[in-house]
Amino acid sequence: MGDGALGRIAALVRQDGRLLVRDPSPLIVRTVMPLLLMSFMQPLFRAALRADDVRGATGAEQGVPGMAVMFLFFLVNIVGFAMFREHGWHTWDRLRAGPARPFELVAGRLVVPLVVAVVQLAVVFAAGGLLFGLRVTGSYAALVLVGVPLALCVVMVGMALVALCRTIAQLSVFANLLALLFAGLGGALTPRSALPDWARPLAPGVPSYWAMRGFSAVILDGGGVGAVLLPAGVLCAFAAGLTAVTLFFFRAEHRKLSWS
Template structure:
């Protein structure tokens, strides 16, 4: 590995990019699937938005950010696989024996998933505009202000689960459950105003709620960067909290199992 922490982290990041380039299929599927689902859900979302006093809505205003947020959280599995495969390949001990410290090994594993998540969001929003007529009445910069901390939050969910779970099966089950719960409570599957009474008080406790709130402020309300500072700040707080959980519970000497 390269000299110094930056060189060692860069070497690990390059390796992750090479592995991603060899097998991009999981990421392609996670990007294409939300677009396919949008085609089926668009009429339902159109009716929901028009019932929510958005008379000129075409449904993409809810479908695109909702499916983007929902499927972004399925990337948590990929974050976990990136860590667990080192144990499955019996290369984790070799990494630990290298000059790289545990915090460097963790930091290096953040880069590729984070960039992947940002690109996935950009592709889904761009395709949503081209294929489904998504109209953004606010600032595109504001979308990025929400999207980047959301992507970081997703990656940190994955890192926290890596720290807490011993097997890949545990991580996969928990990650999938969280993705669906976050989608439901966060307003990805229906406008937040249409959530059931019991879900309303719980919704602000999940990061997807703040992501959808920020995206809606830009897409539907025409907001700029100042309008999304609160949602973006809360997403950053979620990411910081998950980072603290990761550092508190991650043990480099704990053997992870890449099978049940």
């Protein structure tokens, strides 16, 4: 990738950064909401973990990573809106007319959401320790090794939906549906052992399952980097597959509608 391409990608990143600084409220809400919900649901998570023979459980061991994973996938909407707003503002044709190639237009929209996703995870986990007594018995490096590819998965789900959806209404519906589906099947709302019988064989087919498996290995089992290599690798595979879907279906000439 030449200096020209890097410069064009950097310009798009700077634009997204400026827009985020102007109105950070949607991202602040998505960071506060999991903590607010956790304050109500901690007793339920505590009971579920103790029923699963986790001694001394406070509920934060399930609730903090579960709420973090669930609300991270609601960022998919933000990723999609960043692309759709160019069509709504009628600036997409101007971008296409410039020297930036389609790959650069996609890559330039990845960086800010990826950083935001990683920061959101970090803030929720840190606040979980301060407010709800979350104790991480394993390696913090292992948490990072799971969290970064999880954030990349979230961003690429958004990009794949941008490539597949024609209207912002379609994207919003599918993004919210996937967030709830991933939360349920992945064990974000309840320990994996408490999933319904019909859901257990389906759970490994969603990235949130592997994220929760990795986080649980660190938080509950005291695991290190070696304990999360499989979950982290599967999350990377999900991200690679979603990238392939995006590159295959994304067409810069496709008109997107910011209304239904």
